[in-house]
Each structure stands twice: as C-alpha cells, then as structure tokens.
Amino acid sequence: MHVLILGGDGFCGWPTALYLSDRGHDVTILDNLSRRAIDLELEVESLTPIRPLGERLRVWRRVSGREIGFVRLDLAAEPERLTALLPTLRPDAVVHFAEQRAAPYSMRSTTTKRYTVDNNVRATHNLLSALVQSGSHAALVHLGTMGVYGYGWSGSAPIPEGYLTVRVPTPDGEVEREILHPASPGSVYHLTKTLDQLMFAFYAANDGMRITDLHQGIVWGTQTAQTARDERLINRFDYDGDYGTVLNRFLMQAAIGHPLTVHGSGGQTRAFIHVRDMVRCIEIALENPPAAGDKPKVFNQVTESHRVRDLAKLVSSLTGVPTAYLPNPRQEADENELNVRNDQFLALGLNPTTLDEGLLEECREIAGRYRSRVDPSKIIARSVWRAGMETAEDLLEELPEPSPVQATPTAAETSASSASVQTAPRR
Ligand code: NAD
Numbered sequence: 365m366h367v368l369i370l371g372g373d374g375f376c377g378w379p380t381a382l383y384l385s386d387r388g389h390d391v392t393i394l395d396n397l398s399r400r401a402i403d404l405e406l407e408v409e410s411l412t413p414i415r416p417l418g419e420r421l422r423v424w425r426r427v428s429g430r431e432i433g434f435v436r437l438d439l440a441a442e443p444e445r446l447t448a449l450l451p452t453l454r455p456d457a458v459v460h461f462a463e464q465r466a467a468p469y470s471m472r473s474t475t476t477k478r479y480t481v482d483n484n485v486r487a488t489h490n491l492l493s494a495l496v497q498s499g500s501h502a503a504l505v506h507l508g509t510m511g512v513y514g515y516g517w518s519g520s521a522p523i524p525e526g527y528l529t530v531r532v533p534t535p536d537g538e539v540e541r542e543i544l545h546p547a548s549p550g551s552v553y554h555l556t557k558t559l560d561q562l563m564f565a566f567y568a569a570n571d572g573m574r575i576t577d578l579h580q581g582i583v584w585g586t587q588t589a590q591t592a593r594d595e596r597l598i599n600r601f602d603y604d605g606d607y608g609t610v611l612n613r614f615l616m617q618a619a620i621g622h623p624l625t626v627h628g629s630g631g632q633t634r635a636f637i638h639v640r641d642m643v644r645c646i647e648i649a650l651e652n653p654p655a656a657g658d659k660p661k662v663f664n665q666v667t668e669s670h671r672v673r674d675l676a677k678l679v680s681s682l683t684g685v686p687t688a689y690l691p692n693p694r695q696e697a698d699e700n701e702l703n704v705r706n707d708q709f710l711a712l713g714l715n716p717t718t719l720d721e722g723l724l725e726e727c728r729e730i731a732g733r734y735r736s737r738v739d740p741s742k743i744i745a746r747s748v749w750r751a752g753m754e755t756a757e758d759l760l761e762e763l764p765e766p767s768p769v770q771a772t773p774t775a776a777e778t779s780a781s782s783a784s785v786q787t788a789p790r791r
C-alpha cells in the first residue's frame with residue numbers, strides 16, 4: 365500500500381512512517397516543518413536530539429534499505445499544490461497527523477488561538493476538498509482526540525466509540541437515532557478536533573469518502589523498534605510546559621530531580637496509549653477502512669486510564685523525586701471518572717502495552733540519558749485558560765531547585781515510598 369503521512373516529521377507521524385515502511389508499505393511524508401518552527405519560537409528543543417528530516421530519511425535508507433519520500437507543503441495554505449500532487453502520488457491511504465496539537469499552546473494568546481483554528485480547520489478541509497477534486501479514492505485515517513468527548517459529560521457511563529444511540533420524542537412515540545457523541549472540548553485545540561468530526565461526517569455522506577477518525581488518548585513513551593535502530597532516528601520527546609504531556613513530563617522531571625508538576629489536586633483522569641501501540645493501531649485502521657457510503661468509523665485509540673496524581677505517585681515511588689501540587693493553569697474539572705470503550709481495536713488484534721511492562725523504565729532511561737539538554741526554565745506550564753488565572757510561576761521559589769546534573773537512582777535503588785511537596789492548589 366502507498367501511504368501518504370501528513371505530519372510525518374512529528375512525534376506520532378515519524379514513528380508511524382518508519383513502522384509502516386518497515387512493514388513493507390511505500391511511504392511518503394508530507395510536512396511543513398511548522399512544529400520545528402514552534403520550537404524556535406518557544407526557545408525550547410525536544411529532550412532527545414532530533415535530526416533534520418533529510419538526515420533522518422538518509423539514515424533510514426541506510427539501515428533499512430527502504431526509501432521514504434518527502435514533500436514540504438503547508439496543508440493549510442497550499443490547497444492547489446496539494447490537489448495537483450495527489451494524482452501524481454496516487455496514495456492508497458492518507459494518515460492525517462498534521463495539526464497544531466498542544467492544548468496549552470492553543471490557549472497561550474489570541475494569536476495562538478487563531479493560528480490553531482486557522483491551521484487545523486483549514487488543513488483538514490483543504491485535504492478533504494483536494495481528495496474529492498483530484499478524484500482520489502484514498503482511504504483517510506485521521507488522528508482525533510479523546511478530548512472531543514470532554515471529561516464528565518456522561519458521568520461514569522462508558523464512553524462509546526464515537527456514536528451514541530438516542531431516543532427522540534415524536535408525536536407518535538419516539539424514534540431511535542445514532543448521533544455523534546456530544547462534543548465537549550476543553551481547549552481551542554480540542555475545539556478544532558470537534559470541528560474536524562463534522563467535516564468528516566459531511567464528506568463521508570456527500571462524497572462517499574472512506575474516513576476513520578481515531579480518538580486517541582495521551583501518547584507516552586518515545587521509541588519504537590524502528591526509531592531505536594540508530595540514534596539519528598530518535599523520536600522527539602517534548603517536556604516543556606506547552607507541548608510536554610503529563611507522563612513523559614513526570615519521567616523527565618524525575619530524571620533531573622525536579623518536583624513532579626501535578627496541576628491542582630491531580631484528580632484528573634485521562635486515557636493513555638504507548639507510542640508502540642499507537643503505530644500498531646494506525647496499521648489496524650489502515651487494514652480495516654469503512655466502505656464508501658458508510659459514516660466515518662470511530663475508534664477510541666486508548667489502552668488504559670490513570671489519574672494524574674496516581675502517575676505522580678508511581679514515578680515518585682520509582683525515583684524518590686517529590687510531587688508538587690501546583691495551581692492548575694487550565695479550566696478543567698478537579699476530579700473526573702473515565703471509563704472508555706476500546707472494543708474495536710481489541711477485537712482487531714491490538715495487544716495493549718501497559719504502564720507496568722518495563723517501558724516506563726525504558727522511557728526513564730531516555731529521559732536520564734538526555735537530561736543535560738533540559739532547560740529547567742521551560743518546565744512550568746505558563747499558558748492559562750483565562751486571563752488572571754494563577755500559574756505555578758509564583759511558587760517557583762518554594763520548589764526545591766532542580767539539578768540538571770543529578771543522577772536519578774534506578775528503581776532498585778529507591779524505596780517504594782513517595783515523597784510529596786504540598787503547595788496548596790490556589791485558584
Ligand atoms: P506534532 O506537533 O509532533 O506533529 C504534527 C506534525 O504536523 C508536525 O511535524 C508539524 O510540522 C506538522 N504540521 C502541522 N501543521 C501542518 C500543516 N498545516 N501542513 C503540514 N504539516 C503540518 O504532534 P503529534 O504529537 O505527532 O500529534 C499528531 C496528531 O495526533 C495531532 O493531530 C494530534 O492532535 C494527535 N494526537 C496526539 C496525541 C499526543 O499525545 N501526542 C494524542 C492524541 C492525539
């Protein structure tokens with residue numbers, strides 16, 4: 365299969381490109397390298413030293429004997445080029461990762477809110493309209509997010525895979541209908557993903573496009589079997605307050621002895637998936653597209669759920685690094701239950717990798733190896749959801765000084781007790 369990977373230079377796209385190439389597919393990456401530009405704007409770098417894309421592709425050719433193509437194109441700004449490109453590339457499938465994906469970055473300023481909406485909504489619509497205009501029959505797999513459902517809309521009821529069956533009252537009784545699960549976005553970034561869903565519903569119904577929307581949880585870990593084959597293939601590892609996600613941040617913080625930055629009470633429950641399961645899920649989705657005329661297929665791409673404070677306790681117990689309970693810069697529920705259905709991937713052969721399978725240690729090892737690259741001033745989350753909200757910046761003096769050169773003890777060297785720095789959440 366020829367697979368076009370939009371956003372193939374990013375954290376999820378790069379390991380997916382290598383995995384699919386390794387599995388014998390012809391792969392072309394399309395990316396505008398905007399994520400690397402945002403690193404420059406934020407004056408922060410991936411914890412891992414990622415190489416320029418051209419070098420990544422040359423090294424992959426050398427270690428695998430396989431070629432991956434690259435097209436530099438801005439999906440949001442160059443729809444005509446995209447339309448002209450599709451008949452030349454003739455992809456059998458398109459995987460769409462190419463969006464601004466950080467909720468805190470999307471809430472940073474009016475400019476980043478507008479950029480996130482302009483970039484994400486236009487990228488998705490330009491793609492859909494270009495596929496139609498060019499007469500492409502490629503199946504589309506899009507990376508959506510668990511955050512479209514929100515956290516708490518249905519209490520403790522399990523979150524179904526995309527659709528909800530509802531009964532609508534009529535003059536004669538009631539009719540049963542299947543609707544998209546109500547959207548409840550918690551950031552401008554998540555809002556763009558809820559808009560994507562409506563575009564998919566429309567293009568599937570109007571143009572018979574075959575679309576799969578993967579509602580993915582937080583991806584943790586960094587390496588896959590392919591990215592580990594040469595250091596120059598290493599995947600990115602974001603740790604800063606905007607792009608770093610919670611579990612990877614805790615593992616990096618532990619590696620430098622920085623207190624683990626729990627927002628609020630840490631009662632937020634979120635869904636997670638390891639990067640190795642993520643690439644396998646993409647392959648499963650590519651192998652099982654919907655038929656033309658079907659509504660978009662929705663899979664919940666998650667393997668487990670955890671409360672933030674439990675993750676902090678786990679990392680703290682492995683490393684002895686204390687936990688800091690900080691003011692939450694986000695507008696989100698302090699505590700929520702999360703029960704997610706993921707029956708479809710399990711039925712199609714996904715064998716989930718869970719937190720307790722040694723991969724935590726592997727990820728901690730990566731964080732430890734590159735800890736000298738950390739800029740401690742970039743760790744605290746400073747993007748606030750509403751003007752005037754407090755951030756942990758005011759508490760920085762109270763936190764123990766991080767020490768980038770401090771070696772972290774291995775699990776065997778530490779006791780199982782978890783320490784905690786109590787800085788009462790103030791809102
Ligand atoms: P990332 O920022 O690392 O990668 C996105 C890539 O898309 C970057 O290489 C960027 O340069 C490119 N891109 C962005 N806008 C583009 C445009 N207009 N034209 C061309 N290329 C463009 O993000 P990621 O973590 O790899 O996430 C990929 C997708 O998966 C996103 O859509 C995100 O919403 C979704 N997702 C990610 C996670 C996670 O934990 N990382 C979880 C759930 C869903």
Ligand code: USQ
Nearest residue numbers: 465466467509510511580581582609610625626627632672
């Ligand atoms: N959190 C902390 N401390 C931190 C960082 C985060 O307590 O240092 C908390 C946040 O307040 C939030 C939770 O951890 O309650 C998750 O935050 P996150 O930054 O790990 O993840 P999130 O902002 O939800 O976004 C990430 C990806 C996004 C993807 C989403 C999947 O960046 O692309 O869509 O996970 S989901 O969360 O399922 O919607």
